[in-house]
Amino acid sequence: MNLVAALLLALPLAMAAVLGLFGRRLHGKLPGVLAFGMAASCFGLAVAAFLHLRGLPEHARFVEASFWRWMDLGVGDSRLALDVGVYLDPLSVTWTLFITGVGSLIFLYSIAYMEHEEGAWRYFSYLCLFLFSMLILVLGENLVLTFLGWEGVGLCSYLLIGFDYGKEIAARAGRKAFIVNRIGDVGFLIGMFWTWKLFGTLGHGEMKPLMAAAATVPPLLALGYFVGACGKSAQLPLFVWLPDAMAGPTPVSALIHAATMVTAGIYLVLRLSPLFVAADWALDVVAWVGAATALFAGLIALRQRDIKRVLAYSTVSQLGYMFLACGLGAFGAAAFHVITHAFFKALLFLGSGAVIHALHGEQDLWKMGGLKHHLPKTARAMTVGAFALAGIFPFAGFFSKDEILGVAFAQGYAGHTSRYVLWGMGVLTAALTAFYTARMMTLCFGGTSRVDPHLHPHEAPAPMAIALQVLMVLSIVGGVGLGFEALHWMPLHRWIDPVLAAAPHPAHLPAALNWGLMALAMMIAVLAWRIGAKWYGGDFAPARQAELTAPRLAKVLLGRFYVDEIYAALIVRPLRFLAELCLEFDRRVVDGLFRGAGQLSALLATGVRLAQNGVVHVYAFWMLVGAVILLTLALK
Amino acid sequence: MVPQAWYFLLSALLFGLGVAGFAARRNTLVMFMSVELMLNAANLVFIAGARDYLPARGSACALFVIAVAAAEVAVGLALVLAIFRLKKSVVADDVRELRA
């Protein structure tokens, strides 16, 4: 198992190095094929790890493998000894499985997508490095390794968003993602320091019993991690980088900014779930932030014109659902939604990539339409993804989303009245989701064509189509296959729940109520979908007119609640002012000080230089004077 | 016996003359001669000081001084020759290449 774990980390790193160093000399599809081969092998290794773990008894389902001692600092109570190693348990293996699985498909897709791009080797090298970082994040034996991966995926995200660095907007978006994530990282670091002070260790395996035994921990400690998770998983108020991150290539959006990296925040919360449970009101914060983000991002998504931005905001919204689940203590449900979301959101992004590919880079929904005739396969695949996102039975998203809403309602039913509000927000978000998904699908594929007549859209090449088909199947069966709460069919929960903390407020609904809620959610989703499809399905002109001449709220939605502008006014501009102040200070005072010092010493040097007149006698004279002085002193 | 102090006084005078010659004269050859005078004065102190108790070792040390002086003169005069070839002069003030 050690070898499997080591290979799981070594392969992507080695491939990243090979492609980074020699990729320039590899031509055509070779870098992509190599990278895909690596990713597929990683998936194979992940499956091997999964089978191994499944063979173990439930209470001993973990493998700890240390490769070497990384650092050993301090002594006694303040000792911090960290190994480089992996910690395999159902949680990390589940993540590894879908990272490498969905990752492989996206690698495959990328082969065709990047075929005509300049510097595809660079792209694949970054992608391999990303896979490595993500696996370190998930598999790392201790929190410091997790943080290493955390930063690594951030770096790769930055590099891949800015892949087209010649474009100002891409470079800017890369910087924005990087900087916003730094804020979250501070929280992570504080949490890490605090944890170490509290437990004296950062190893996942060692922390597990300690966290379980801890009756209470400071809520702020857990919130430190939550701030980190907010940064990485694009929650309020740190979500602003994710929509801009869509400047990167579309497969990157699918892999990093939808399926894997953004779920790292959820992973962190799940990994530390006992800590959150013990941290008093910290979980409530998580739940409310998650619900608010879900609703907020869902609202913004209503009026976006860029197809990728719609998907980006829907990602933010779905991540909000996951945090809502975490906040309710339904950690397993969060993991469930992470997985189904990885399937259908990767599918939607890859599908939108195929559309963009077919339209030679066009991303504006208003310039699409009627594409189902040109791209029937893509349309079919994306429709499945859209149903899954909208939460329509029996597609994947329905089961996971419904489970989360069910937990919220159950807790309300059990007496926590405020949970009804969370449930309401969730249901409203679900309606919005169905609506904007229908709007996107209809604008893109339905109605009459508004495509530039010079373009002749064509279906995506084979590797892209294969990836789409596989993800389509997963989006259909991924939900029901992994769990259907109402029927008590929950293989994923049985697998993953033992390593997660138990819910602080367990609650169960009567079966009838449960079915009723499910039917209600289903009805709402279908209804919202129907409305969206109807509004945008007919003649396009009135719909566009409605969006353009909308009243105040719609304008705010189109302006994305002006969050970026608020940030600019509250943070960016004052900082810039401060920076300019510092610059002036530096120029006038600091530089002046140094330049003055230089000038002073030059002046002194001129004086001293005069003494060096080259006349031997003068040197001799002064030497004698020195001798006389020394003699005088010696005689004292 | 002549008191050693007399010898020391004489040595100091010779040394002073050497210093004066070195500091005041511009002719490099004469400056070298002045240095020889100073070395001789030092030797005189060696021999006079060692007269009563360490005559043999005093002489040995003075011998070393003479050897060092010989080496110094050889190199010094070679330098004078080299400088003369370059500058057509043995006057120290004409060589000012060290001027900053």
Place this chain on the structure above:
Amino acid sequence: MLSETTAFLIFSAIALVGAVQVVTRRNPVHAALWLVGAFLGVAGLFLTLGAGLLGAIQVMVYAGAIMVLFLFVILLLNLDATPYEGLSVARGASLFVAAATVALIAVPFAQAGELKAAATADAPDLPATAGNVANVLFTQYALPFEVVSLLLLIAMVGAIHLARRTRRDEPV
């Protein structure tokens, strides 16, 4: 036989007069010849101090070899008497410093009086005959002796290199 005091007075007078002349003669040839006188005076003082060997070496090495070297160089360069160099402020200062040096060296020596053997724990030396000096040189001072021989070799090599005429130099 001269009394020691008389000998000291005569030889020290010779040395001093020679030294003064060395410093004051304008013609370097004259200065060199007076230097011979000063060296001979010092050699005489060595004799009166009972260091006959050193007196002999002084005469041979200094008054002989080194002086010949000086004269050779002077003749080689075909130097005339340098013009009178004047008495500048700088020179006055040099002379003052020289006088100060003399005073500073002389005063402590005068105060010290007779030097005792306190400085050494060894037994007193035998008289400075050639044999005894050689004995010291080749036993106790063997290492400095070898170092000095190396120094002379290096000085020789250096002198030859410096004085050698290269193609770029113009003929003297």
